[in-house]
Amino acid sequence: MDRTVARSGKGLRWIRGPTEGETFIEVQQRLLKEREMRIKKALDKLRSKRKLLRTQRRRREFPIISVMGYTNSGKTTLIQALTGDTNLHPRNQLFATLDVTAHGGLLPCRMPVIYVDTIGFLSQLPHNLIESFSATLEDVIHSDLLIHVRDISHPEADNQKKSVLSVLQNLKVPQKLLETMIEVHNKIDLVEIHDPGDTAIPVSALFGVGLDELKQRVQSIVMTNTERLIVTIRVNLESPQLSWLYKEASVQEVKVLPEDGSADVLVMITSAMYGKYKKLFCK
């Protein structure tokens, strides 16, 4: 059999030659098929890596907040304002953000969260790009909260909203996420009067207006969606209760009561962990 030695990244590899009755086109097709298989394998690997990252994030229990919306609406600017992350680069151009990135932030109760910056939506996206665009949003359905950022000063703001919502429907975003989605009306500094209605939050990400209200709303929905509670627990300082809470929950405040060797601990804790705590220490 005629064999050819080929160099690949990892060293030498044999490619079967065309001597077994294969025509030139058949050889080309076979090589293309092999290439397709390699790409498919790489994609599968990538997918399982993303899945692994997702489970790791889950295990660490950092709530994930996906910020999405039409291109140029101010998603990156808003995340920068919420997290203070200077590695973000908002720009006045379509598709300034071309990759999905994650940025750590703190909620008012000091809970760490991850804000995910996404690629902007665009109506009438060419057909062959729709799939790639949707693939970048695959992880959105695994978030704990969605923030929909709208440029309220844009003349097409209403149509943009419609197209964003229709993409979300196609992505099969869970109903609960759609129902709890926060609608942010951004760029209010550019409009003279604006009525945000009952549920939307008016902000100016660029000038830092309305961010406190937004953070409070984010916090309260994240707490509900991730089944977290804020409770005050009286602990006995001679038992390992306090160190357990420091390890398994997020301790906000400790008020020591010296007379009876105890403390009131204000803590944010998942319902599951609270159940565990009660089982361990409240017999």
Ligand SMILES: Nc1nc2c(ncn2[C@@H]2O[C@H](COP(=O)(O)OP(=O)(O)OP(=O)(O)O)[C@@H](O)[C@H]2O)c(=O)[nH]1
């Ligand atoms: N006047 C004003 N401009 C804003 C505000 N928020 C963002 N911008 C500007 O809008 C432009 C787009 O902001 P980005 O944050 O890059 O928007 P994006 O939604 O991330 O855009 P893509 O990544 O392309 O989808 C930038 O020039 C920002 O400075 C705001 O509240 N007021």
Ligand SMILES: [Mg+2]
């Ligand atoms: Mg962006």
